[in-house]
Amino acid sequence: MKTNTRFILLTCLLLCFYACDRKPYPQSLIIADSLASIQPDSAIALLKTLEDNIKTESESTQMYYRLLCIKANDKAYIRHTSDSLILLVLHYYIEKRDERHLPEAYYYAGRVYRDLEDAPQALDYFEKAIETLPEDANYRLRSKIYSQMGTLFLYQKTYDEALKMFRKAQKCNIILKDSISMAFNLRDIAYSYRCIDQYDSSLYYFQKAFDIAKLQKKHSLITIVQSQISSLCIELGKYDLARQTLQPALDSLDIRSKSGIFSIASELSHKTGHIDSAIYYYKEILKCGTIYAKQAAHKGLAEIAIDCNNPQDALLHLRQYIQCTDSIHKITDTETVRHLNSLYNYQVREKENNQLKAENEKKQILIIYIFSIGLLTLSLSFAYLQYNRRKRLQLSIQLKQLQQLQKEQYKKSALFIEENKRNIKELKYKLQQADQTNKVLRDQLKEQIELTLCANKQAEIKLARRKQASTILLKSEIYNHIQKQLHTTKISKNLLSNNNWKELEDAINNTYEGFTENLRKLYDLNEHEYHVCLLIKINISPIDIAKLTMHSKEAITSNRRRLYEKVFGKKGTPKDWDSFILSL
Structure with missing residues (x-):
């Protein structure tokens, strides 16, 4: 009810504001444009009420209406599933050479193609949006374009280009004095530095983002930045600092951030030996985590079960880990094929634009490309599957050899000797408590004590020899x-x-x-x-x-x-x- 009341009041205020201002578009569309950035749901509702009336308006008004529909949906995080509407709007503004709306149309064309996972085409439209913007004008749209380009470069692992774009966006935000956007940009810059292993720079920019978010009391951003700082500290082995920065994020969890924050918390607990906490967070991840987080959780629980000598739980989690891994491989395969098709479609569009006068030749080239890309896609998919199978098998063998080696090394260690001493003490206590008439049990206990003493003696000899040999080596x-x-x-x-x-x-x-x-x-x-x-x-x-x-x-x-x-x-x-x- 409160939301509806606020919507009505805001609409009335905007109508009063624009009442005396002469615009080429209906006032209702100008209001929808203003609402799109701050209350996109309200803008969508208003635009739906205008749908029938717009059909009788001029072509320019209809195109503006369609652009606003795309804008409002984008602001409301409604995923774009087709490029038909934006292409219609874009071609209209290109033909009219509309300097006012063309940069924004190019921007939303880039957003549409990003949702369609066509990164090359999205980048192309973002670049055209920058080219059509007047210099030293509309810094807010310019900042958004650079941020989107930086994110696409980040996904494609071209980190140097991503950093350039995020820095350009940051310059715009500084001019606008937009603290919230500055904080998000600093977070993106920090993450880019982390990707190229420049950890000092990464920590520096994460801290700057945190300071701004804290100053602005933006709790959701504070949580995001704190969790990423904690993750970086874990990677650097700074566990105390990681725990200190993660705790506030744990205290203010929301549904969207649970998977990521619990993943960080479980890794930190496991690495610092807080096994009970690690188990708790791993189990929470199994309830709400992504497929990637669940894969890591099952692996962690399997390792803990192995350490606790619980083979049944270990086997259960290893099976679940393998199932998660297979699901991830299917997702990766799908994304690989989609990416190849995306690159192919982009190349086809470029060739079509450059060869409009040669239809027959163009069709032949298109057929060749379709066949070649299809064959290449199949070949790459098969090769990728084979590579993953070999890699999984190799990793499995390698982990078994590693576990065997660690087991052998443990039998020569002081920890093994101490464990055996505790076992001997326990066996002697059981022997004292055993019934004198139960000769079979007493003989079994004595035999176990003798075997353990023998194993301990051998371990002590090996340990002593190792220490002696190490001393000799350092004098060699x-x-x-x-x-x-x-x-x-x-x-x-x-x-x-x-x-x-x-x-x-x-x-x-x-x-x-x-x-x-x-x-x-x-x-x-x-x-x-x-x-x-x-x-x-x-x-x-x-x-x-x-x-x-x-x-x-x-x-x-x-x-x-x-x-x-x-x-x-x-x-x-x-x-x-x-x-x-x-x-x-």
Whole structure:
């Protein structure tokens, strides 16, 4: 009731405002235009009441009405499903050379083709909208166009172009002094920097977006920015800061943001060892998350079940994870085909515009293109499916080998020894409590105690040998030679020769049996990657690794992060990879 009352009052005020102003269009259309940006639902309702009367109006009025219908639907987030109406409006304004409405018509043509997932055509229309806008005028429309272009470039992973567009949009918003739009733009700039691994810049712009959103008390934007800052902090291993920034977002959840925020919260809880919280958030994701979020949730729950020695739950979640993965692959395949068709349709339209006088030749070219693109689409789809099958199989084998290796390493660790000591203590207590007459049970308990003591003894011997061998390695000739090379002032392209690398490899394998074999089972390392792993194994710092391998520190950091993702099939930090190498 309140909404209807406000709509009536606003309409009356606008009618009074425009009553004395001479316009070429009916006042009702001018009111609908004004309502479209602030109350699109009301604008749609008003335009529907005018539908019959518009048919008797002039052609210019009818075209303006159609443009407003497209505009109102767009503002109300109603997805465009056809280009027929906008093309009719656009061609009219092109023929009339209407400087007032043509830029806006081009803009909404771009919006329509974006909804139709035809990115090349959408970008083409956005560029034409910019070209037809007068210089130093209509900064609000200019800002929207640049933002839309930036978003399309972002989806196509052309991040440098996306940053250019978002910065141009930001200049317009600064001129307009539009704080809310500035905050959204800063968020987009921050996300673009994150995509190209410039994390300091990303955090800087996220913080600026947060400050503006907080100042404007825009709670929905505050929640979005806080959750993205938290996600970035998790990626950088800054878990305390991630928790601090995520908590306000968790306290003010809405339905649309649940999936994303719960995904971040579950990842943070899992990585920081808060297993109960991780399980809670994973289960919440299964209720309301996207297919991508549910895939990650089932994987996380499977890992927790494995860690808790619960094979039934682990198997259940692994099956669900595989089902989600298959669904995602189907979506990806559909999007790939749609993208190819979109590119094809754009090329066809361009050729049609440039070859209007050669109809027969054009038809032949069209047939060839249809056949070629169809064949290419089928070939790419088949190749993509085969590639995904091989990749999934390879990842499955790799994860099994990794789990087996981690299990073997655990049996040589101090944690394994401590666990066995607790088991022995528990078994001895059961032996004391056992009935003296139950000889079979007592013999079984004694046998278990002896086996556990034996396993512990072997683990202690292996652990002691490992520590002793590690000490010997750090006193070896090759280690001393490496330290000497690090402190040399002599400039040389190769601080370590091939013989030095071979000597280091032999020394490490003699100290840590099967190091190279176990590493290469998990991933086919190139020479540089292998050298980095060897140096990590003897506790050489990243900056010194960069010096010894003649690479930048940033390249070494990126190399370690990439290796972790390749081996574990998930994102991790460079330190995660270092910890894994040191555990081998």
